Amino acid sequence: MSAVVEIDGLRKSFHSLRxxxxxxxDGFDLLVEAGQVHGFLGPNGSGKTTTLRxxxxxxRSDSGRMRVLGAESPQRLAEVAGRxxxxxxxxxxxxxxxAHRTLRLLAVAGGVPTTRxxxxxxxxxxxxxxxxxxxxxxxxxxxxxxxASALLKNPELLILDEPANGLDPAGIREMRDLVRxxxxxxxxxxxxxxxxxxxxxxCDHVTIISRGRRVAAGRVEEVLAGFxxxxxxVGVADPGHAAQLxxxxxxPVTADGDHLVATGLADxxxxxxxxxxxxxxxxxxxxxxxxxxxxxxxxxxxxxxxAEPRQVDDSVLPAPRRSESTIDLDVTVGDNREVQx
Amino acid sequence: MRLVxxxxxxxxxxRFVQLMVVLLVLAFGITAATTLADSHQPTASELxxxxxxxxxxxxxxxxxxxxxxxxxxxxxxxxxxxxxPEDCSFLDPAQQERLPVAGDFLYNVFTxxxxxxxxxxxxxxxxxxxxxxxxASYVGADxxxxxxxxxxxxxxRRLAVLGAKLGTxxxxxxxxxxxxxxxxxxxxxxxxxxxxxxxxxxxAFWRSLGGLFGRGLLLVLLGTAVGFAIATLxxxxxxxxxxxxxxxxxxxxxxxxxxxxxxxRSPERWVLSSYVGAWxxxxxxxxxxxxxxxxxDCSGVWSLxxxxxxxxxxxxxxxxVVAAFAVFRRRDLI
Numbered sequence: 209m210s211a212v213v214e215i216d217g218l219r220k221s222f223h224s225l226r227x228x229x230x231x232x233x234d235g236f237d238l239l240v241e242a243g244q245v246h247g248f249l250g251p252n253g254s255g256k257t258t259t260l261r262x263x264x265x266x267x268r269s270d271s272g273r274m275r276v277l278g279a280e281s282p283q284r285l286a287e288v289a290g291r292x293x294x295x296x297x298x299x300x301x302x303x304x305x306x307a308h309r310t311l312r313l314l315a316v317a318g319g320v321p322t323t324r325x326x327x328x329x330x331x332x333x334x335x336x337x338x339x340x341x342x343x344x345x346x347x348x349x350x351x352x353x354x355x356a357s358a359l360l361k362n363p364e365l366l367i368l369d370e371p372a373n374g375l376d377p378a379g380i381r382e383m384r385d386l387v388r389x390x391x392x393x394x395x396x397x398x399x400x401x402x403x404x405x406x407x408x409x410x411c412d413h414v415t416i417i418s419r420g421r422r423v424a425a426g427r428v429e430e431v432l433a434g435f436x437x438x439x440x441x442v443g444v445a446d447p448g449h450a451a452q453l454x455x456x457x458x459x460p461v462t463a464d465g466d467h468l469v470a471t472g473l474a475d476x477x478x479x480x481x482x483x484x485x486x487x488x489x490x491x492x493x494x495x496x497x498x499x500x501x502x503x504x505x506x507x508x509x510x511x512x513x514x515a516e517p518r519q520v521d522d523s524v525l526p527a528p529r530r531s532e533s534t535i536d537l538d539v540t541v542g543d544n545r546e547v548q549x
Numbered sequence: 550m551r552l553v554x555x556x557x558x559x560x561x562x563x564r565f566v567q568l569m570v571v572l573l574v575l576a577f578g579i580t581a582a583t584t585l586a587d588s589h590q591p592t593a594s595e596l597x598x599x600x601x602x603x604x605x606x607x608x609x610x611x612x613x614x615x616x617x618x619x620x621x622x623x624x625x626x627x628x629x630x631x632x633x634p635e636d637c638s639f640l641d642p643a644q645q646e647r648l649p650v651a652g653d654f655l656y657n658v659f660t661x662x663x664x665x666x667x668x669x670x671x672x673x674x675x676x677x678x679x680x681x682x683x684x685a686s687y688v689g690a691d692x693x694x695x696x697x698x699x700x701x702x703x704x705x706r707r708l709a710v711l712g713a714k715l716g717t718x719x720x721x722x723x724x725x726x727x728x729x730x731x732x733x734x735x736x737x738x739x740x741x742x743x744x745x746x747x748x749x750x751x752x753a754f755w756r757s758l759g760g761l762f763g764r765g766l767l768l769v770l771l772g773t774a775v776g777f778a779i780a781t782l783x784x785x786x787x788x789x790x791x792x793x794x795x796x797x798x799x800x801x802x803x804x805x806x807x808x809x810x811x812x813x814r815s816p817e818r819w820v821l822s823s824y825v826g827a828w829x830x831x832x833x834x835x836x837x838x839x840x841x842x843x844x845x846d847c848s849g850v851w852s853l854x855x856x857x858x859x860x861x862x863x864x865x866x867x868x869x870v871v872a873a874f875a876v877f878r879r880r881d882l883i
Contacts, residue, residue, distance in 0.1 A: 222881070258883075261881075261882070261883065264701075264702060264705070265701065265705045266698060266701060266702075266881070266882040266883070267881040267882065268879060282705065285705045286704070286705050286706050289702070289703060289704065289705050294702050296698070296702070300694050300695035300696075301694065301695070301696070301699070302690065302691075302694050302696055303694070304562075304563070304564045305562065309562065313555045313558060313559055314555075314699065314700070314703055316551055316554055316555040316558070317551055317552050317554075317555035317556075317700060317703055317704060318551070318703040318704065319551050357699065361703075
């Protein structure tokens with residue numbers, strides 16, 4: 209597969225007289241290959257939007273190399289801009305213009321046939337509201353308009369920063385279906401979102417960023433597998449006795465209310481066999497698989513498990529990147545810490 | 550070109566631009582209507598009376614000048630010395646900007662030749678305000694609303710995008726200024742023809758009016774570019790308005806007072822309004838006592854010409870525009 213987005217060692221800091229220098233992105237790597245639906249996750253303030261803005265030439269990076277559809281960014285971004293649709297963080301539109309006029313002006317500026325305007329308005333569900341002023345739109349409608357503006361070019365690469373922001377449940381589902389249909393049509397999608405369940409449903413690859421550094425990257429199932437402790441939730445009539453039997457059989461087990469949790473078993477056969485031989489019949493045997501949310505919270509250290517409110521910058525600071533020249537596609541999740549499933 | 554087309558449509562669709570055009574039309578309409586209502590074609594007797602009064606007024610000026618000279622030469626009673634200035638040239642009809650004409654003595658009669666310049670001054674002042682405000686709000690609102698970011702996602706060439714915006718803006722303001730001026734002057738010319746007097750519309754008049762019109766147009770374009778540039782530097786329309794208000798209050802007002810207290814030689818040289826006035830008028834005179842302390846051969850009068858003013862105005866506008874482009878080229882759009 210060919211690389212559609214490559215970011216290698218991106219660094220960006222912001223300076224202010226009052227707060228001094230603040231590093232937003234610190235040696236970040238990202239690789240998105242053609243045809244992927246790639247989730248880009250990170251806590252608030254972790255550098256997601258700064259990364260996307262740098263990639264799209266809206267902020268100047270301090271160092272690092274970026275390529276979009278093979279073109280160096282931002283130097284040669286203009287050559288491929290017509291093939292990239294993007295929305296970056298709550299896009300705003302001129303309130304006095306209608307959605308139709310907003311898109312038509314973009315189409316004219318970008319050399320796209322204006323017939324596309326009605327098509328994309330239909331696509332994002334704004335067909336009947338397209339001639340109303342944007343000022344009267346809800347957040348979700350503005351978000352739909354933003355997605356419409358990104359789709360206007362019939363892009364090969366679609367970069368969506370929080371596209372579900374402000375959408376109602378039906379809208380979120382429509383967005384999911386839209387992304388899926390675009391991916392099925394061959395569009396590469398780079399999607400940043402806080403709705404981790406959505407990312408898990410839509411994306412095949414994921415990159416997780418924390419405090420400007422990459423903490424994990426790879427196929428979604430590989431990232432999740434890195435956190436799979438092969439745990440099983442066991443339901444029996446006598447959990448205390450069952451725990452003794454399983455411990456005696458060498459199975460690490462802990463109590464979880466009126467259930468047990470057995471750890472480190474690729475195959476649960478030993479559980480049912482051990483208990484069955486002693487006349488304890490298993491009523492429930494459920495695999496405890498990590499989901500993206502738990503992995504995300506674990507990797508970024510943002511799980512709300514403390515008494516005091518978590519501050520925006522209270523997240524894991526990963527070690528600096530190891531290689532200055534390569535991006536590895538392997539999962540880089542560090543040690544397998546216990547996952548609260 | 551596509552970018553310019555889109556920007557032209559965006560500019561024309563701006564509510565603020567439409568509001569300012571409506572205000573322009575309203576001001577224009579009210580001025581024309583009141584002029585029309587207050588004017589009539591003079592009768593032959595009114596004309597004859599006015600011409601007679603003009604001749605008398607000219608004669609009176611001649612007499613005053615002659616008497617002044619006579620008093621200072623000692624050939625007239627010295628008791629009248631207090632009635633005349635030290636320098637009789639102030640009374641010399643030949644040195645006056647203009648002599649009394651019949652139009653000065655025709656009441657409720659609009660004379661186009663006499664009124665065209667002040668009318669054009671008013672229009673230029675309005676267009677200057679229009680250009681500055683529209684220039685500032687056009688880019689300020691776009692920077693503030695994310696419109697520029699949206700556009701850069703489509704055309705990631707910052708200088709080209711900003712250049713297209715400024716070019717379109719200047720083109721639009723120029724077109725509107727030319728059309729508005731033409732309609733404005735034509736309307737008052739017609740009022741002069743049908744409900745007043747055209748006055749003396751010779752080559753010198755049209756040359757003078759054309760010169761004022763051309764200088765006014767350039768000033769409007771410079772004001773537009775300055776509004777655009779300051780709003781770009783400050784990322785907001787309010788930046789341009791604040792800078793303009795601050796400049797007028799702090800520099801044109803406060804600093805000028807301080808310079809006068811400190812006896813700075815010709816404080817007018819340090820304020821832009823002098824150069825604007827000189828540029829529009831072609832020449833403007835100032836007088837100061839500071840340079841004449843202890844000298845008897847000194848009038849303290851100095852002048853600023855349009856040719857001296859143009860480089861100053863161009864430099865101010867160019868510095869701001871270049872700074873705006875340089876900053877926008879490197880700025881993080883967050």
